[in-house]
Amino acid sequence: MGCLWMFWVFFCFAAAPVLSVPPVGLQPEQVHVSYTGVPQSMIITWTTFNKTESWVEYGVWGGKLFQLTAQGSCTLFKDGGDEGRKLYMHRVTLTHLKPGTAYVYHCGSNDGWSDILFFTAIKEGSEWSPKFALFGDLGNDNPQSLARLQKETQLGMYDVILHIGDFAYDMDEDNARIGDEFMRQIQSIAAYVPYMTSPGNHENAYNFSNYRNRFSMPGDTESLWYSWNIGPAHIISFSTEVYFYLEYGLDLIFKQYSWLEKDLEEANKPENRRVRPWIITMAHRPMYCSNDDKDDCTKFESYVRVGRNDTMPVAPGLEKLFYDYGVDLELWAHEHTYERLWPVYGFQVFNGSMEHPYVNPRAPVHIITGSAGCREKHDGFIPAPRDWSAFRSTDYGYTRMQILNSTHLYLEQVSDDQNGRVIDIMWLVKEQHGTAAWK
Numbered sequence: 001m002g003c004l005w006m007f008w009v010f011f012c013f014a015a016a017p018v019l020s021v022p023p024v025g026l027q028p029e030q031v032h033v034s035y036t037g038v039p040q041s042m043i044i045t046w047t048t049f050n051k052t053e054s055w056v057e058y059g060v061w062g063g064k065l066f067q068l069t070a071q072g073s074c075t076l077f078k079d080g081g082d083e084g085r086k087l088y089m090h091r092v093t094l095t096h097l098k099p100g101t102a103y104v105y106h107c108g109s110n111d112g113w114s115d116i117l118f119f120t121a122i123k124e125g126s127e128w129s130p131k132f133a134l135f136g137d138l139g140n141d142n143p144q145s146l147a148r149l150q151k152e153t154q155l156g157m158y159d160v161i162l163h164i165g166d167f168a169y170d171m172d173e174d175n176a177r178i179g180d181e182f183m184r185q186i187q188s189i190a191a192y193v194p195y196m197t198s199p200g201n202h203e204n205a206y207n208f209s210n211y212r213n214r215f216s217m218p219g220d221t222e223s224l225w226y227s228w229n230i231g232p233a234h235i236i237s238f239s240t241e242v243y244f245y246l247e248y249g250l251d252l253i254f255k256q257y258s259w260l261e262k263d264l265e266e267a268n269k270p271e272n273r274r275v276r277p278w279i280i281t282m283a284h285r286p287m288y289c290s291n292d293d294k295d296d297c298t299k300f301e302s303y304v305r306v307g308r309n310d311t312m313p314v315a316p317g318l319e320k321l322f323y324d325y326g327v328d329l330e331l332w333a334h335e336h337t338y339e340r341l342w343p344v345y346g347f348q349v350f351n352g353s354m355e356h357p358y359v360n361p362r363a364p365v366h367i368i369t370g371s372a373g374c375r376e377k378h379d380g381f382i383p384a385p386r387d388w389s390a391f392r393s394t395d396y397g398y399t400r401m402q403i404l405n406s407t408h409l410y411l412e413q414v415s416d417d418q419n420g421r422v423i424d425i426m427w428l429v430k431e432q433h434g435t436a437a438w439k
């Protein structure tokens with residue numbers, strides 16, 4: 001009996017310190033990579049459920065493992081749900097990366113490390129042809145395109161992935177556990193290739209706090225609007241949601257508009273546009289669409305297109321701004337369909353010519369690609385396409401894009417429903433960029 005008592009005393013005292021911190025809370029998860037916008041650098045972001053240090057150990061692929069180390073920092077994200085769950089978001093910036101070189105890394109701390117992962121540093125200069133996968137509206141439930149995207153990412157088919165709003169459905173649900181699960185699901189692509197994002201309406205809870213805390217985009221707006229350069233392109237991501245959630249601040253429409261104007265002006269300086277002739281925008285809710293769901297884009301006076309006149313002061317829209325600065329291509333999502341538009345401005349079609357509509361078009365081209373797959377399934381179209389609608393599909397899928405050079409951009413739509421078949425192709429050819437191209 002005495003012996004047994006001694007055993008219990010020993011067991012309790014010896015075990016207590018080990019059990020006081022659940023080991024699972026120290027293990028890095030939800031690892032993803034994004035481009036900082038600064039050449040030769042990349043940022044690694046991940047989550048733990050207890051506070052730990054933030055380290056990345058890395059090295060050139062094929063070289064000695066973990067030869068290099070970088071330390072970052074960790075911020076507390078307290079979810080807005082009833083449970084007030086605490087998540088620790090770690091961010092480490094890697095600098096002085098060799099352009100185009102593959103790196104092997106793991107992240108975490110001596111309390112726990114991630115699996116071994118890898119990414120390729122973004123190439124420098126404008127004389128190369130970046131490849132993208134792009135889509136919006138990918139959910140935690142029914143993420144139909146994800147498996148194909150995982151395999152294609154592993155095959156090295158993409159330099160960057162663009163997710164144009166609406167994640168998880170929704171990241172805040174179940175006290176942000178849906179957000180955690182979604183970020184685990186996309187680790188299979190986002191830990192290997194920069195995953196660049198825009199906010200959508202499904203991120204609106206608690207003033208977009210899950211979106212702002214989980215992603216690490218360039219600039220200082222907590223990923224809401226920013227721009228970056230890749231190859232011959234200048235890419236601008238912004239929030240269409242500022243037009244719809246006025247409770248978070250009417251001023252955001254004006255702040256974003258001024259920022260867009262300044263950014264477009266800078267990108268249009270002759271010395272900049274010569275090097276990066278393609279200006280491409282990405283944001284969630286389209287200006288045009290021919291869906292039958294009465295969303296903003298189905299209305300003639302779409303907020304995103306023409307602004308709002310029910311606010312004080314009146315809020316400016318974006319169609320004219322983008323036209324005036326010669327934006328070449330506008331990428332959207334939100335509608336759970338794919339739609340390619342003829343070059344359009346003010347509801348008028350401005351094809352390059354009858355035979356070759358996308359060769360030297362006289363207005364921006366819009367693509368809507370929000371059919372990656374989510375619990376809300378498909379959206380429908382109105383029976384007769386509009387004059388400005390060139391091709392549309394309700395298949396689940398995503399878009400591939402390659403910017404070949406300063407004059408040629410290739411885009412194709414993949415149908416996951418049809419086992420990966422390419423159902424639409426567009427070659428956008430521009431011998432001239434900027435507003436001179438509209439003449």
Ligand SMILES: [Fe+2]
Nearest residue numbers: 166200201334
């Ligand atoms: Fe949406």
